[in-house]
Amino acid sequence: MDQPKRGRGRPPKPPEERMEQRSIRLSLAHWAKIDANGGIDWLRGVIERAKAAIKPPADKT
Template identity: 55%
Template sequence: MSKAPTPEPAKRPPNDRGQGRKPIPPEERAVNKSIRLKPAHWGMYDELGGLDWLRPALEAAHKRMKRSDP
């Protein structure tokens, strides 16, 4: 009884060559949080454009707050 030779695993290059996706800086990473809204409010949120509407709305509100601060 002879054993069949086992195939060698595929060789991979080392991880230190700058391969793969570059990490996102911590200040640019998205953070998951949740909010509770009534179904009617979720409908409004969706009609307004969801996240595509929310991000610019937050930025605009933040700029208005900064201008009104003494």
């Protein structure tokens, strides 16, 4: 009777595979462009191909 209970729900993903939900505001034209080019998969590809900034942005304080 003392059987271990099975875990419920999805198992957690490793930290390098986790995604963080955020919200951005874009014009309708920008959203239409994203949708026309393949949606979120296209947008993720654009972000992955983008070059990283060489130096961090200047602090505005």
